[in-house]
Structure formats: structure tokens, C-alpha cells
Amino acid sequence: MHTGTWGFSEATHRPASTTQQAVEGIKQYIRDNALKPGDTLPTESELCEELGFSRSSVREAIRILTTLDIVDVRHGTGTFVSSTSLKALVQGLIFRATLDADDNLETLRDVVEIRQAIDLAIGQEITAKLDPSKLEQLSIIVEKMSAKRKQGLNFAEEDREFHQVLLSEIDNPIIRELNDAFWQVHMNVIPLRKLEEPQDFSRTVRAHQDIVDALQNNDLKKYQESVLRHYEPLLTSL
Amino acid sequence: MHTGTWGFSEATHRPASTTQQAVEGIKQYIRDNALKPGDTLPTESELCEELGFSRSSVREAIRILTTLDIVDVRHGTGTFVSSTSLKALVQGLIFRATLDADDNLETLRDVVEIRQAIDLAIGQEITAKLDPSKLEQLSIIVEKMSAKRKQGLNFAEEDREFHQVLLSEIDNPIIRELNDAFWQVHMNVIPLRKLEEPQDFSRTVRAHQDIVDALQNNDLKKYQESVLRHYEPLLTSL
DNA sequence: GGTGATTTGTACGTATGTATT
């Protein structure tokens, strides 16, 4: 039983649409020519000739591949191979979260729970690969966060950077991308809700500091407690 | 600083393309009319009027939303709201895996590692929500797996079902979907590689039985050991 | 079962906006 790319078991073996054929054709072109991220693809008209499909079909195929972040189109310049990311996951989850934004916030809570689960799951690898220079980086970021908070400024970028540096020692790139993807979803959904209380910001900064401290002591248990404390104010408010 | 849906900080505030406007328009239409999965959207021509864009732009927008599994298009019938899934994540990761299929299998290893991490992370919730009827279901599935293995048959569907039932008690739907998404990626990528050895299949069946046993004893530690054993043959071969 | 109406799918032509040289 072959189930195709989507994992369905399509009983009806309908011939793939022209657009889908074009999608597969372009994917195959990338593989055959071993194109790397940043490499240019043929122009739309060239792709039309190459694949034997009309402009419309090729364009719709390119839209699909753009959405999956497999290619990157720059107006007036050309089409390029993209370093595939989890952009589509982010978009899909943000839309889902905005659907029920008015009456409940389940999706946001789910997202935060997963961020917490990821941070907990990587605890062992993180503490094992302790790197003094990374710890130094983390400390500096927390200081910046603290400074911004005292000025009443938003420290979202520092927050993102903190978690990225924290994950930078993790071998598995997909975990790193999932981590950032859920961070993006989280931050895009938060504005739809009422803002956090000021005391929560203060607690958040302290929680980041706790994580650094735990890592400095190479203390897995304390790390996990700090992670739980980091997300606690959010989860209880949801 | 507003960063838009993608989390970028676009310095150049270029006006969104017509296609992107159409995407947002259709999303907004779904929200405004509180459409639920399965509900029909206006026809393409009606959407063109409603949004004021040409058919091509609306079509490309629909392609994007189809890729994100936000809408579902049926030829000759109409366009429907879809229950958003992680289909796009699956497609993107499968493509990534096929890129380096010939020389290495990093992506497959990364995917298996994440499956393992998810199964480990849910251990506490799983063992806490022990349900005899679910355990019964799991036992039956393992028996089916065992029977199929002895006949030399593929038991992928039973494997999928096992992990779905295992996760069915988890509250967080996104975790359930992630679990299934990574299962799909895993199974779609496996055929690109050499088949597993027969003794691995036997070990896999036993590992599933071990998981059921651990849950029957409500033994978290044994559950985690079983999960590790479940993925071990795969990870070492990668 | 067949026919026509409806809806999406494909093709092509033309004009316009955009970036590079």
C-alpha cells in the first residue's frame, strides 16, 4: 500500500491535477539539479516550457511551494530555493488561534504548554553541553531584559534571543525550529489578548535569571523548576 | 513595533500584494461569519466580487489557504472551511528529508528523536490518566501487530493507531497532532531508506507490549524505559 | 440514465509594477 505524500490512502486513484503535477515537477527539478538554498530557479516562463504546463498552473504551484517555504519569490527579480522552515506551521496555528480569540484562548494555552514541554525535554542535553561562553551570553541578555523592563519597554526580542541561545547547543535543528515557531505563534497571539500585568513582567525576568543560575550550577532539577516558574504566570492566567 | 503575521520585522513597509490581501480577506470572511469546518465558502466568482480582486488572485489566495489546510477545495463542488491540521508541516518536512536522502539521513533521525521526545514528555499525563478501556484497546492493537508481523505483513497502520490511542487522553490537541504529523513524516521517509531487519520488527512489537505493561502497572519509569527501547533500534541504525 | 446548470481547473493574452544593469 502506497499512501502518497499526504499519508492518505486514497482509494480513488484520480490523476493528479496539473497544478499538483507542477508542484512535484518543481520539487523534482530542485532535487535533480541539487539546488541549495539561495540558488535561483528558472523563470516562470522557462518553468512553463520545462514542465509543459501553462503559466497559471505553474504560478499556482509556486504559490504552494512559497507557502511551504520551499521556494522564495522576489518580485521583479526571480524565484529562489529557500531554506525550508516551519513558517507554514506558524501561519496555520496563528490562524487557528485567531478563530476562537473572542470566546476562549485554548490554542494559546496549548502553545504555551508545548513551549514548556520543549524546554523541559531539552533539559538533559542543555545541562550536559554546558558552555561558559553561552552562559555569558544568556546573562547579558537577561540584563538587557531587566533594563528594558525597568524602562517599561517591551523585551520580546530579548526573550526570543534568550530561548534561541538556550537552544543553540541542541543538535536537532527541527527542535530548534519548533521552539522558535511556537515562540512566534505565542507572540503573535498574545496581542489579541489583554496585556499581562506589570508584576508578571518582573516575574518573567526573574524566571529567566533563575534558568541561567540553574545552568551555572549544572543543576537539572533546578533548571526544570525554573522553566516551570517561567511559564507559570502565563498558564495560570489562561 | 508590529511584525505582522510572519514574525519578520519588515523595515520596508511595502503594500501587501493583491494575493496576500485576498488571503487576509478570505480569512477575515471566515472569522466574520464564524464559519465552522465543513461550512461552504462563497464561489470563486462571488469572492472576486466580495473582495474586489480578479479571479487569478483569488485563486492563488485559495491555493495558499489550501496548502495551510485552512480551506478545502473540491473540483466542481465548491470551497469549504477545513479543520486546520498540520498537513503543511508534514509536507515541508517530507520534502526536506527527500533532499538529502541520497547521502545522509539527518532529517529522519531528527524526526525520530522528536517522536521519542514527545512520547517521553507525555509520560506523566499518560500514566496519571490511566484508563482500563484504553489499555484494553492498546493490548488488542499490539496483538494485531504481532499477528501481522508473524505473517510477514506490514503493521504500519496498527503502529499509527497505537500511538494515536496512547495520545488520545492528552488534553492538548496540538501535541496530538504533532505526534501524528511526525509519525507521517517518519513513515513517508522510511521507504526511501533500506528496509529494517526482520529482528527489528520483532523488537518493535515487543517494545509496544512493554509500553502497555508499564502502563498497566502505572509505572512511569518503566514506561520511559520502554519508550527508549521502542526507538532504540531505529536511532542506532541512523 | 441523461442533460443542463453550477463550480472549479486550465490556458492564454495583455498590461503594469518592480528590480537590476
Add this chain to the structure above:
DNA sequence: GAATACATACGTACAAATCAC
């Protein structure tokens, strides 16, 4: 600024699938 190459947008026509009558 001009020329070129490219993507973007729109409109129209027809093909293919589906459904109701």
C-alpha cells in the same frame, strides 16, 4: 535616466467535475 528582464494582476475563454432535475 533608459533598457531589460522579471513578476504581478486582470480578463476571457474553454475544459472537467459535480449535482440536481
